[in-house]
Amino acid sequence: MKKGRGILVVLAFMLSLAGCSNFDAIAKGEYAVNGIEYKDNNQFYVDTVDLLLSYIDDGDKDGVKSLLCNGLKNAESIDEDIAALVDGFEGDIIRTTEHEYNTLSSGSYGTKNASAFLSRSFYIITDKQKYGAYIAVCPFDEKHDEGEDLVGVYAIGIRTLDYMAGDVERTQYGTAIEIADSRCYVAHYYGDGNNYLVAQVGTQYDVNELCRIINPESVINYDDLIAWNSRDFGSFQEKFGSPYSESLKNSRENVISDKYIYKIYDSDKYAIVVVFRDSGIINVLSIKDIESRWSEDNKYEYILEKMQEIP
CATH class of the missing domain: 3.10.450 (Nuclear Transport Factor 2; Chain: A,)
Incomplete structure (x- = not known):
C-alpha cells in the first residue's frame, strides 16, 4: 500500500x-x-x-x-x-x-x-x-x-x-x-476468511473466483502433474488425492462442469482442473499463478487442452 x-x-x-x-x-x-x-x-x-x-x-x-x-x-x-x-x-x-x-x-x-x-x-x-x-x-x-x-x-x-x-x-x-x-x-x-482462496481465473480480463479450501494438506508434485495424460478424473484423484480447494460454484445446480484446484509443491502456482459433472471427464487441466491476472508472464500452462465438444 x-x-x-x-x-x-x-x-x-x-x-x-x-x-x-x-x-x-x-x-x-x-x-x-x-x-x-x-x-x-x-x-x-x-x-x-x-x-x-x-x-x-x-x-x-x-x-x-x-x-x-x-x-x-x-x-x-x-x-x-x-x-x-x-x-x-x-x-x-x-x-x-x-x-x-x-x-x-x-x-x-x-x-x-x-x-x-x-x-x-x-x-x-x-x-x-x-x-x-x-x-x-x-x-x-x-x-x-x-x-x-x-x-x-x-x-x-x-x-x-x-x-x-x-x-x-x-x-x-x-x-x-x-x-x-x-x-x-x-x-x-468480520469472521475468518482464511479457509478460502481468491483465484484469478480470467485470461484477458480480471475474473476472480471464490474457492473453499477442503483439504489443506493436499500438495502434488509438478513433474507428476505435467506427465499426466488421462482425462478420467477418478483416476486423477486416485493418483493425486482429493483437491486442495473447490469453486463455490460447484454447489450450484444445472452447471455443466465443476472446478477444482490443487496446490503444487514448492511453487507459487496451482493446478486448475475443470471436470464435466455428468461424465467425470476432465475438460481442461492447466497450471497458473492464481494470485495474479493473466499476462504474457503469467499464461496458463496447459497439460490437457480444452475439449472442443461436450462428451
Whole structure:
C-alpha cells in the first residue's frame, strides 16, 4: 500500500482544503494532482479507493472519515462505525484484486443536471486475513437537491470471505442512512476468511473466483502433474488425492462442469482442473499463478487442452 503514497497524500491534502467540493472539481478535470488531470472518473475512483485503503491499512480513523460524504460524516453513529471497521481489520494489505477497470458508473447528464455514481466490488488480501469489499464514490451530483451531501465516499462494506461465501449468517454492523436516493453506510462483517482462496481465473480480463479450501494438506508434485495424460478424473484423484480447494460454484445446480484446484509443491502456482459433472471427464487441466491476472508472464500452462465438444 505504500506504492504511489505520494500522489495519494497530495490528493488527501487537496480534498481537505475545501471539503467535498474538491471531489467535484477533480472529477471534472479542473484540478491536476501531482501532474494528473482527472478527466476520467474511473481514475478518480481508483485514487480515492487507494487512499481510503491506505487509511484503513494504517489504522487512520480520521483519514477514513475525511473521505466520507457530508451526510455520513454527520451521521449519529459514524465514529463508532469507523472505529469498528478500522480496529477489526486484520493485518497489512498485501494485494487487492483489480478495481482499476470496469468501474460501474451511472448518472444523468445535461445542463445543471449532472451526476456520477462509481462503485466496484473487489477482494483485499492481507498477511492475516482475506476480505471482500464494496466501495461507492460520488464525484459530483447536481441532480438531487441534497446532492452535495452525497459527494465523497458514500458506501463502504468490508466482509471476511466466510461471509462472502454465505457460510456465516450476516448480521447488521453499521447504520445505513439514505441520502439523495442512495443507501449510505460504513459497515463491516468480520469472521475468518482464511479457509478460502481468491483465484484469478480470467485470461484477458480480471475474473476472480471464490474457492473453499477442503483439504489443506493436499500438495502434488509438478513433474507428476505435467506427465499426466488421462482425462478420467477418478483416476486423477486416485493418483493425486482429493483437491486442495473447490469453486463455490460447484454447489450450484444445472452447471455443466465443476472446478477444482490443487496446490503444487514448492511453487507459487496451482493446478486448475475443470471436470464435466455428468461424465467425470476432465475438460481442461492447466497450471497458473492464481494470485495474479493473466499476462504474457503469467499464461496458463496447459497439460490437457480444452475439449472442443461436450462428451
